[in-house]
Amino acid sequence: MKCKRCKATAAVALPSHHTGFCDSCFLEFVERQVEKGIRSQRLFSYDDRILLALSGGKDSLAMAHILRRMGYCVHGVHLDLGIPDSSAPAREKVEAFCAARGITLDVVELAEEGLAIPLVKEHINRPICSACGTIKRQLFNREAVDGGFTVLATGHNLDDETSRLFANTIRWDAAQLADQGPMLPAGNGFVRKVKPMWRLSEFETAAYCFLSGIDYHMGACPYSRGASFTGHKALLAGLEENSPGQKLQFYLGFLEFGRQAFRQVQAQSPCAIIPCSRCGHPTNNELCAVCRMRDAIACTAGSLM
């Protein structure tokens, strides 16, 4: 196979785009996909102050590398989840990555917040991936708001987005469907949230990191095994194999034709968002989900003494 752009021998085959690229044209292809994703969905501009949520994995580091190269005003934040054998090496990768590129970085330790993930797993009676996601969303938003950032960017790729879309669709969860997409506007105490990598597959961001020499954290989270989204990813991979490009079409079709239907339904029964009475984070309860977790941990930890 020849590179689509320069006709050199292709190094990366992209069946979903019915094409292939040599190393340097592939890097350019990825960067153009990010640019297209930013522009087509108006994610942010050069005037924005962008906080990058950096886990240390391929997606977030590729995002940071590309946005920095493009000249956007970026600053990193890493949450140290406190998971043995997993969190320390992830944090090291982020710190080394940012230091090498002159990207400023804040690290928030969940252990210092009383929310180390192993403690949450022990005391909270709900799937740990879901509890961890709730904590991360809240702390990232807090860091963005407190730091005066206008945008919070996460590394979610097309596989993340389509597997979540699939899970929401299988359940016909109108509230989630109304809100899914590469850009969630600011409002009600939430900063604008964006996903600049939304057009790229997991394979594409991994190949980008490999070919750019980005040293990322590879270990899967030790708690994620058997999570339903991994099953949905496998299922969508089968769909993509049968019809290359179908994953992107599914997501683009949703943005163009599907989402509006759910937004109209949701607009008819709006959900009141108020500040948490304790920490001020926006919530639809008196206490936000993270404060309720803190209470549950204090309560069960207390009863064990």
Next chain:
Amino acid sequence: MKCKRCKATAAVALPSHHTGFCDSCFLEFVERQVEKGIRSQRLFSYDDRILLALSGGKDSLAMAHILRRMGYCVHGVHLDLGIPDSSAPAREKVEAFCAARGITLDVVELAEEGLAIPLVKEHINRPICSACGTIKRQLFNREAVDGGFTVLATGHNLDDETSRLFANTIRWDAAQLADQGPMLPAGNGFVRKVKPMWRLSEFETAAYCFLSGIDYHMGACPYSRGASFTGHKALLAGLEENSPGQKLQFYLGFLEFGRQAFRQVQAQSPCAIIPCSRCGHPTNNELCAVCRMRDAIACTAGSLM
């Protein structure tokens, strides 16, 4: 495993219902599912005159058997598609089935209509399954309207319905999504269309036929190989295997939460339905799809002379 109802040894395991039944309790389970499907979606009543679309396969014959046993006013219609080695044995099964049960039956020969499926396949430049479906829908509706029936019933099962729902969802086809379900009301020249078997899987209708001694046509259509809906069925089977019951939940969730969203969107841009200027069948063009097929066949057949 024991039968859930009578504690005899189970003969049929139903993971999606987390249960199993002996032979006679399974037959009762299936009939109750049909009853529940009719009542919950108000498909028809004992006052309706119901035309049964009978292909000769397991689903349509199981439907006819069950509705007849329940005492509904039913009459059969079979379309002889004119496909060599396939249509004649299917027709024989339907004729023998109806004769044995005293169900009155009409047979429409597509060859007499100038629409034998091999001829259509040769002259029409679109996927044959789609063209065949268009022809069948139109002729069934014509037979129902001309015969003074209030309802047209087809044997579509849960696997048919969920694979179609999945295909429509993957494309976010709002017009199709607004109209999908076990009951499409009468209007604009269309008779009410119902799918009484919508709660039952393919496996369940096949087991019902086997255990009731219903002799049905088994051969797959020789033209259906590689059709996209067969791929979607395999994909949904994988989903069901991971989470038994998920297919029914996907469909029920759509009926309860999903469909309304698409109906609202469609109601904002209604599509004008008018009678075909030649045959009178309802259409959104001057000529209906089947009359256009007849013209295309006449045109290309003429050019070959």
